[in-house]
Amino acid sequence: AQSVTQLDSHVSVSEGTPVLLRCNYSSSYSPSLFWYVQHPNKGLQLLLKYTSAATLVKGINGFEAEFKKSETSFHLTKPSAHMSDAAEYFCVVTEAPTGTYKYIFGTGTRLKVLA
Amino acid sequence: DTEVTQTPKHLVMGMTNKKSLKCEQHMGHRAMYWYKQKAKKPPELMFVYSYEKLSINESVPSRFSPECPNSSLLNLHLHALQPEDSALYLCASSQTLSVYGYTFGSGTRLTVV
Numbered sequence A: 001a002q003s004v005t006q007l008d009s010h011v012s013v014s015e016g017t018p019v020l021l022r023c024n025y026s027s028s029y030s031p032s033l034f035w036y037v038q039h040p041n042k043g044l045q046l047l048l049k050y051t052s053a054a055t056l057v058k059g060i061n062g063f064e065a066e067f068k069k070s071e072t073s074f075h076l077t078k079p080s081a082h083m084s085d086a087a088e089y090f091c092v093v094t095e096a097p098t099g100t101y102k103y104i105f106g107t108g109t110r111l112k113v114l115a
Numbered sequence B: 001d002t003e004v005t006q007t008p009k010h011l012v013m014g015m016t017n018k019k020s021l022k023c024e025q026h027m028g029h030r031a032m033y034w035y036k037q038k039a040k041k042p043p044e045l046m047f048v049y050s051y052e053k054l055s056i057n058e059s060v061p062s063r064f065s066p067e068c069p070n071s072s073l074l075n076l077h078l079h080a081l082q083p084e085d086s087a088l089y090l091c092a093s094s095q096t097l098s099v100y101g102y103t104f105g106s107g108t109r110l111t112v113v
Helices: none
Strands: A003-006 A010-014 A019-021 A023-026 A032-038 A044-050 A056-058 A064-068 A073-078 A087-094 A109-114 B004-007 B010-013 B018-025 B031-037 B044-050 B053-057 B064-070 B073-079 B087-094 B108-112
Touching (some): A010 A019, A023 A032, A023 A087, A032 A064, A032 A073, A044 A056, A044 A064, A044 A073, A073 A087, B004 B087, B010 B018, B018 B031, B018 B087, B044 B064, B053 B064
Parallel strands (some): A010 A109, B010 B108
Antiparallel strands (some): A003 A023, A023 A073, A056 A064, A064 A073, A087 A109, B004 B018, B018 B073, B031 B044, B031 B087, B044 B053
């Protein structure tokens, strides 16, 4: 069965410094992986997705993530944090089309950006 | 149109009330989902519809009743809710039951008093 672990429940960075949000997954098959962002009292917005194409995935708002099969990781990065990046971030895994269609959510990482 | 629209944005209801949440998309997506999200927790799947048919019910209490009248519209009918049902209810859609990314609505914040 697949699962996803977000290694940090809270991350604080200063504005203008790099962001690293960590995600490790477990999957029996070729996974599809996603990062979503949720601002307070809002829905979830897709940042980026990996679906077995390029291992370095570029998303919106300057975010990117690298799929590393050997490390079973899909960490989210951004070179320079902006105040508007403060939000909750969810890593999601699901298996290949022949498997389950269900999203498995990580427990979330709350990103705080300090002025 | 690349959005999932949920109405109302906020809802307060008593435990004896009947109310409905509405979700609409015009992207031609044939799979639609209801999620429940409690504060500081990830979303939890409630129901999945595929081609207007209920595909999955994640053992949700019968006081929640989903309906998919057409391919663009998904409703969640609420009756005799409990205060612990207060949460953010999120609707999502995808092209089909695939793994290539859902589009989420902004949610309905439900408070049961």
